[in-house]
Amino acid sequence: MAFLRHQTVDGSIPGILYMPCGAITPKVGMALKVASGNLAIASGADLPLYMSVTERDEPCTAGDIIGVVRVVPDTVYEVATPSSFSQVVGAKVQIGSDGVSITNTTGGTAEVAYTDDEITRVRFVQPDPTE
Numbered sequence: 001m002a003f004l005r006h007q008t009v010d011g012s013i014p015g016i017l018y019m020p021c022g023a024i025t026p027k028v029g030m031a032l033k034v035a036s037g038n039l040a041i042a043s044g045a046d047l048p049l050y051m052s053v054t055e056r057d058e059p060c061t062a063g064d065i066i067g068v069v070r071v072v073p074d075t076v077y078e079v080a081t082p083s084s085f086s087q088v089v090g091a092k093v094q095i096g097s098d099g100v101s102i103t104n105t106t107g108g109t110a111e112v113a114y115t116d117d118e119i120t121r122v123r124f125v126q127p128d129p130t131e
Helices: none
Strands: 004-007 017-020 031-035 038-041 050-052 065-070 076-080 092-095 102-106 110-115 119-124
Touching: 017 038
Parallel strands: none
Antiparallel strands: 004 076, 017 065, 031 038, 031 050, 050 065, 076 119, 092 102, 092 110, 110 119
């Protein structure tokens, strides 16, 4: 499971943008940032700017164009709950190195809005410099 859109405040459906990517293997629901002018996997405490709507089995060549949607603060995403996840609603956790998961590590940009043994819902927020 990756980051799948669960809800938006106004119910809108974001438009698809087409942007160049780096040498990544995009997956639907992969969190992305921009690095050196190309899309790259967002991980750790990165604030993702886009979510991939493109799925490929092979890595892209740097500069290949893929479809993405912009990440906006009012969108809630659903992702698989990691094993031994101990965070609670309001905690800010990090994105996994694969760009399609979360970790149990705090100090990230994925703010937990709901969690149970199977799914966790998050929204992406600016990192808190005091954490």
